[in-house]
Ligand SMILES: Nc1ncnc2c1ncn2[C@@H]1O[C@H](COP(=O)(O)OP(=O)(O)O)[C@@H](O)[C@H]1O
């Protein structure tokens with residue numbers, strides 16, 4: 163599978179389009195209702211963080227496959243990229259309740275729990291790339 | 300483009316640019332009646348001329364990318380389309396005027412003819428651009444107004460009990476309206492209990508949850524009670540995954556159960572009247 167879509171996030175409309183793109187692909191891959199909700203919510207959190215903290219960036223959504231032995235598994239991968247200020251202390255932002263904007267501070271730790279694989283790569287003053295994968299069971 | 304024209308544009312860059320800026324100042328004053336913010340006009344003019352010159356110098360695809368990027372930025376700030384059309388026309392007039400002294404008399408006559416035709420065409424183009432964009436803006440404003448009216452209605456269903464059904468995505472603008480309409484409506488209808496129904500909200504992320512929590516706190520401050528209803532099972536699961544604690548928050552699975560408990564809170568209940576076997580609460 164090589165379905166991939168990229169959505170620019172610069173306004174709140176971008177957040178809505180990214181969510182929509184994610185829901186469509188999740189449905190196509192075969193995720194059920196609860197997982198579709200988890201995936202769209204995770205996209206929503208990452209896209210809103212881009213909008214709030216980096217002003218602009220993009221969300222790439224793609225179908226992924228992994229073969230382990232004879233087992234093949236399918237999944238959806240979300241990549242959130244921005245060239246914003248970066249995250250100083252990754253461990254700190256992964257704690258529940260940590261926020262610099264008066265939010266709930268539950269976004270990033272929430273995304274980690276909503277998805278299966280989760281990775282943050284951030285360089286101060288250069289930007290942040292966050293990837294998250296949900297596997298189909 | 301003809302190489303001599305490119306050369307003329309490049310050779311006279313300094314004069315052309317300063318003349319263009321002068322003319323654009325007049326456009327801002329006479330055409331836009333100084334309605335555009337001066338500081339933005341300044342930065343946009345700088346970028347406009349830079350984009351114009353790169354379109355002369357760069358490969359076509361590269362130049363197109365730059366123009367697109369510039370246009371996107373201006374669209375985001377609701378910058379008028381006529382700024383582009385006017386800006387291009389001004390540049391064309393200036394370049395043409397600069398070329399005239401370098402050509403022979405016979406050519407000059409035809410240039411004058413073309414200039415006249417162009418002035419006539421430009422005036423019509425400008426009018427059409429204005430008419431069309433005015434109509435788009437008006438349609439958008441009306442739609443925005445209609446949307447705002449629909450976006451967070453507070454409906455008084457019983458004495459002291461109101462319902463706010465939310466349908467569709469919640470953005471910052473709408474979150475603000477939800478708060479305002481809740482507080483205004485509670486005062487206006489003397490509500491003691493308000494039910495917020497999120498059955499139609501597709502995604503409840505931490506931002507939406509936060510706004511609902513804040514709204515219900517504010518509701519409590521004006522002496523009323525908030526009950527959240529219509530949390531679909533998949534939304535309940537994502538809320539738990541996000542780690543949002545709604546345990547202190549009054550919730551009911553359906554609008555019907557919410558209304559029952561709202562009536563209870565206001566010391567009332569629905570009863571089935573005798574012989575009214577058809578009727579169900
Ligand atoms: N893309 C990003 N670029 C820079 N900082 C970020 C980014 N995403 C998140 N952060 C930082 O991490 C903090 C925690 O984010 P999150 O868990 O989503 O909670 P919240 O958005 O409610 O603050 C934010 O307050 C912000 O300081």
Ligand SMILES: [Mg+2]
Nearest residue numbers: 207211269270
């Ligand atoms: Mg966040």
